[in-house]
Amino acid sequence: MLRWVITLLVLANAGFYAWTHGHLSALGFAPSEQREPERLQAQIQPETMHLLNAPEPQKPASEPAAEPPAPATTPAEAARAAPAGPTAPTTPPAPAVPTEPLLPPTSCWYAKGFTTAQIEPLEKRLLDLALPKGSWRIQEVRSGGRWVVYMGRYNDELMDKKKEELKELKVEFRTLNDPPLGPGLALGTFSTEAAAEQGLSNVARKGVRSARVAKDREETVTHTLRLSEITAEEREAVLRLGPEFLAGKSLQPCG
Known part of the structure; x- marks a missing residue:
């Protein structure tokens, strides 16, 4: 039974193939030809279809008018028109700190054993030298009996x-x-x-x-000359007073 069914299917397929390819045209069994205009008319035209309750299409914006070409610029004009690039922030200069002038070095010297009669004229001469205030002094030394x-x-x-x-x-x-x-x-x-x-x-x-x-x-009273802060130049000025005012005393460095 199955063999007959398969045989019939094979024969049916062979007959369909012969019919579709026009092999049975001589027997009057040719397939009907569908021409292109008729096929196109039978097609559905999607562009003619309209959706119900569809939003109205927006009108296309009018194209902007073409701008006229910009005039040619020279390199100098282009350099002037170019925006200046970012400049690095500059740090303001620090205010100048006033510096004190360097003072010459000073040293301490003394001479002792002056009597009252010797120290008075020496003190007057030291005042005439106009030594800096506080750079010298005269000390009284009392020795008891x-x-x-x-x-x-x-x-x-x-x-x-x-x-x-x-x-x-x-x-x-x-x-x-x-x-x-x-x-x-x-x-x-x-x-x-x-x-x-x-x-x-x-x-x-x-x-x-x-x-x-x-x-x-x-009991005795003597005087000591103490030059506590004098420069080398000021010391030489004191020595130039000579033995007349220094009474033969020499200046000794302070210990």
Whole structure:
């Protein structure tokens, strides 16, 4: 049964092929030809179709009128018309800081031992030099009087004898060679007369009988010139005053 069905299908396909290709035209079984105008008329024309409730098409904007060509520019005009490129930000210069002028180096010098009679004319001459204020000053130095428990004056023979006696009494002493007290012996040195009187009492209790209180040095007043901040040029100006005003004193560096 299946074989007959397949055979019929093959025969049907062969007959359809022969019919469509015009092999059966002699038997009056030619297929009908469809001409191009008729086919085109039968086609649906999509451009004639309209959608219901469709929005109206927008009218195309009118094309802008063509601009006239720009006139040719010279290179110089193009350079002037070209926008300037961005410039780097410039940092304003820092304000100038005033600097103090360099001062010459200074040093410290002094001379001491001036008496009142010597220092007064020297001070006047220093004022005439117009040295900077505060660069020099004059200091007064007071040395108080000095007292000793004294024995003397002795010749050499008597000096040796008194020394032996003091050693036996275990009393300390020192030899005075310079006048007005020398040659003699000092059994103690004191800054006040009252202290010297007390020292005399102490040695008297030890057996000393010939001692007394004597003034070894009078109270003195001297002056010191101190040039604390002077330049080398100012120091030379002071030295040019000479021994007449410096009284033979030399300037020494401050220690």
